[in-house]
Every structure is written in C-alpha cells, then in structure tokens.
Amino acid sequence: MKAERLSVDKSPSAGRPRDPRIDAAILRAAADLLVEIGYANLTMASVAERAGTTKTALYRRWSSKAELVHEAAFPVTPTAIQTPPGDIEADLRAMIASSRDVFTSPVVSAALPGLIADMSEDSELSGRVMARFTDLFAAVRNRLHDAVSRGQVRPGVDPDKLVDLIGGATLLALLQKPEELVGPAWVDDIAAILLRGVVVHPES
Template sequence: MLSHSHPKPLRTGRPRSAAADEAILEATRASLVDLGWSKLTMSDVATRAGVAKTTLYRRWAGKNELVVDAVAVLFDELELPDLGSLSADVQAVVLQFAALLERPETQTALMAVVAESTRDEALRARIRSAIVDRQKRLVLLGRERAQARGELPYEKSPESAARNADLIFDVIAGAVVHRTLVSAEPVDATWARSFTSLLLLGLGGVET
C-alpha cells in the first residue's frame, strides 16, 4: 500500500512581534528627542527597546526607514470624526492634527526626517508613501461624506478627483504644520474655525 507523505510547510522566518515593533518605534522617538538625528544610532535604539540590534535590521534596513516608520505610526492615530457637516469634521481633524504636532516626540521626529530628506531622495519618497499618502485617507473620507450629504459636488473625472484631494491635503497639512512648527502659534478652536471658513468658502467667506 502506497503511503502519501504530505510536504512540510515552508518556514517563513520568525514571526514579527507587534510588542517588539511598538517598543522599537517608541525607543526611536525617545532617542530622537534625547540625542537628535545626527547622534541617534541603531545600537542606541536597540538598547532602549531591550532587543538585539539584529532584530532591528531584520525589520528596517537603516536609520532612515526606522525613523520614518516611527513618525508614521503617530500620524496613523489621526481619525476623522463624523460630526454631521464638513465644516465640523474639518475643524475636529485640524485640532487633532495640531495636538499631535505639539507632542515633543512628533515635533522632533518630523522635523528631523524632513530636514534629512532634503538631501536624500529615497528618504523623501519613503515619507511620501509612509506618511503623506497614508494620511490622504482622511481627505478622501471627508470628501466622500460631504458629497453624500450634498455639501460638495462630485468630480467629473478620476483625474480631477485625485488632483483636488492632493490640493486639499496640501492646504490643510501645510497650514497646520506651518502654524504649529514654524510660527509656533496656537491652533485653537477659534483659529480652526477661521481656517475652515477660508478653506470651504474662500476669501469672500472670511469673517471681517
């Protein structure tokens, strides 16, 4: 009687630990705050996280990729609430975004990777894919809700829809980042309300 042996499953390597990843990314942000970009090393992050340096290199090729991911998970915390109107939704996410930027670890990490990316095209591309493109989900969701409510018209083509989404994201993100990190001015409810009016109504709709 012939026996049929079943092939053994291929080993795909040791599974990643979510807890280890979280500890590594948190240690990366802490190292940036304490040491700055130039002095931060993979060894220091591994020591702070309580893992072997080889563990880091199995997950990230180098410091650039590690730091971008450490920043990206912070921005993944952003959520767009459904408050019943586009104006209320925008104001809420603006305040949420500003609060995130006020955290020391966010400020240090974001400023560090942006500064370094001016000399590194690969790093700039990683920032776009890991942070910018992922956070455009908020714009897409907000526009979808507003269109369903009848607050915004539907675009005539996918190309114009994508172009408009990019523009909206750039305006909101650029204004909040500049206000918080460059001008060092508060983003409070009054500012968020005025900014949202300008965004949705244009210059003619701004209160005087």
C-alpha cells in the same frame, strides 16, 4: 538605567515571525531618544542600546533611521475621520485639529525637521512613508465626495491638495509661531479660510 537586554537571535531565519516585544522596545526607545537628544543625534546604535537589543535587530525591521523614526513618531496611522458623516464643516475642523495634535506632540516635533530633510533626498523613502496614510486619504476623498453630492462642496475640489493645505498650514505654524497652535482659535481660523476663502463675492 539600561533596559534589560532582550534575547535576539543574530542569525536571521527566513520566515521567522518578529518578536512584538522587541519591536515595542525599539520604538519606545527611539521615541524617548528623539525627545531627549533630537533627530540629528539619534543613531541606530543608541536606539539599540536603549532598547536592550542589537543593531542587527533594528536593521531586520527598518532599513534606515528615517524609517524607524517615522514609525516611532507616528505609531498609529489614522485610517478614518471620527466625526459623524454629513457635516463638512465638522469634518474640516476635525482634520485640522487632528493635524495640529499630531504635529505638536513632543516626539513628532523632535522628529519632523530631520525626517523631512531625509525624505526630500530619498523619493523611495518618501513614497513608503506616505503610503502609510493611504487609508486616511481615502477617507478624506469619501467625505468630500459625499459633501459634493449634498451640495456642500463644489465639484472638482482635489482631496489630496486639501490634505496638503492642512498639513502645510500646520507645519508652518509649528515652525514659526507654535504658541498659536494652543487652543481652538487657530483651528477655527484655518477652517474659516478653507470653508469661505478670502475673496468677497458680491451677491447675485
């Protein structure tokens, strides 16, 4: 059933505030279409039709399909680690579980392959997308800094590379063995590797 068409002024006016109802309708339409037809088949025209608006309205808000899809797939950018500070093991498990939960959502699973391909070909787009996670990366840095000060983490651990390891492990599991992501075992296994490494160190 076609959505009720929202009223959109086709002649943009500088400084005019965006209508949040149109934003919400567009993002909801993009998310629904991603799950239904996939990234490759999704077009700005199909999103506009489903949302009951115009392509002009979409392009005023998002410069490309990739930017629209990113916001539709990640509507809320995480800005903090929810576990209480003071336990780096709990922090790591929370980071891994959060990454798993985000990547396995139906919308993100449908969006990721095409979104990654577009970002790899457009460094400016990649930079704008990753900038949405600045606050989360800052939270990881703060937790690692606190853990170093408590003697729980060795100095020099790069928080950006920690994020890369968690995200990369999650993405690879999603592509190769998605069934392993169900349940707590996968989170525990990845956390154990990050916390303890893979080399046996003889007791001194």
